[in-house]
Amino acid sequence: MDERDYVAGHPWLTFAYRIEFDANAQLWARLGEAFSKCQHLTGAPLTPAVAQELGAVYLAKGALATTAIEGNTLSEEEVGKIISGGLVLPPSQRYLQQEVENVVAALRAIDVDSRHGGTVITVDWIKQQNRHVLAELDTDEHVAPGEFTTANLVVGNYRGAPPQDVPYLMDRLVAWIAELTDGTDSHPASVRFFGAFLAATLSHLYLAWIHPFGDGNGRTARLLECAILTNSGLVPWLSANLLSDHYNRTRSEYYRRLANASSHGDVTGFICYAAQGFVDLLREQIELVQRQQLRVSWVNFVHQRFQTLPNTEATARQRTLLLSLPDGPTPLGTVRRLTPELAEQYAGRSDKTVTRDVNRLQSLGLVVLDRHTIEPAIMQMAAFIPGRASSSPRDRR
Template identity: 25%
Template structure:
């Protein structure tokens, strides 16, 4: 822990004190999941599907926390040079364009050195990327503020007033950088170090605008530099989905003063949730490969027909996972390519066989879905 006496704002505390048993239990779970994911094989085509999806959803989420209206699909459109449908302001679109540039900028910083030693230059450059050409009140890209701001509200644990004069902010940012690069913090688990960077940068709140986005990017940068995959981008989605708890975790930690357990606990639950989601997703990719092999075995042994195999292959190729009905088989593409020339009775027999082999499931509305776990039983 580090205490700094400011010129005007009183004592500022850089705190790394937390409930060790409580947090270490979560760290063990997060580390175990991270190791499990690291050991799973990732084909290039899977990465080419996952990585852009995570990038666009992360950008949409971190911007939405600050009130931006574009969703992940519209972020992708903007990145591809298309203009999303009307209803978004030029400011919203520019915020997203800037974030795309900022996320790609941190990719160039993520590998060396490990652990990452970062500087005020890194932070100011991220802020420039995020706020370039945007007319936020008083904000100058890459320049610290000199004046009062208020953060939070009563609904989320109360209002917080960060240090307001530039002399305090400049001093605290120097102390923040020194502390984050100290042996004490570098020897912390990377999940803890990244969360502490996120929290304390937000406390200082050095810019007029864009502080939340910079804080989340700093956290992502530290995690990426340690070789953590997926989580750096997925955490913004977690924060957005649980935005009320996100603000409360800040407020509770501010009130605790010398205990960062509330924010660390909230953060680590997000890490664990993100890792579990990705573990399940990669496992499903592997199951798709295994099922394709299993279908080849079933066709070779005449346990299913070629048409039944083609239907299952269509479902394996459909990443949406949308369920279908008996009627869809003969009337909706792509299923009708297989079933428009056969009778309804034949279609029913196909579905019955695939249900009995647990390759399909059916719900109470008679909608069928692929069962990726069917060949386990």
């Protein structure tokens, strides 16, 4: 049988990867930490409202990241408003909004599938993702959304695989993904996680190398990566988009690692880079979740504490003031206007009333005061967080 055309020009498309423990101990350590942190997040109790809020935040981050890598200039705030339906851009910028909406729709579909048995990764499914990301966008004449390219593609200094070999290569990629993720329930969860992470990052790398579509290859590759992580059942949906966020934050390094993987055969370097970024952002995510959990515990504590106090108008106002305080110091001169509810309760009252309320909260040990600021004594809830319980918020600054 004649050798296929891609072999000479793309010898790195081997569909084989072997990782040795001794030579790659650092990578295994990173993957072990990533697995542990995913387990931590999966078991983290959150109220439905907080879970929904965090889900919206990370959906916006993921959609922003994967489109920003390709040149989308919208901010995270703008993306959040687009997702919530609170922003429609003018016609000249409408394509930026469309790019984000396309990715959001694809991500939501992956999430829905994960709740109903997961996504079956097929060539047609990958084509569908490309069709999603390019929907209603103007494209070059040679681009057919959701269809393999028939043109020889060159992106920067990189030439995609020969178009005549693309269907064959994509069939091999899908078969390889199935092989890498074929972890039965008899395998430890950690082993299945390692297989899923390798499948996700390698499929991202290979799809970028093959470059099967006329446009949208990067976004399609990152959707594929997200779907594989989600399908594993070991990466919470909240975390499935973190790799895209990592690539966007470190964009120049992302491109360098992609290039080195093909030109120098440094596939392990790309996987290590992805694993380190994943771990770093999982740490950030856990800290955020802990803060949210701390806040929920604080609110419950405040309500319990005030149940022991006389049920008066002043007590109700003081509770509203306390629960309106954000984390960290707040200028004393602004507290009466922190929320519309608080402003209404202080309407027609003098600053002396505010001072009495603040002093009352201090006497109850519920706030920390200095001459010009006030902050909730929320850290008294952090008895089991290392390095926090032994000092006041003021001492740690």
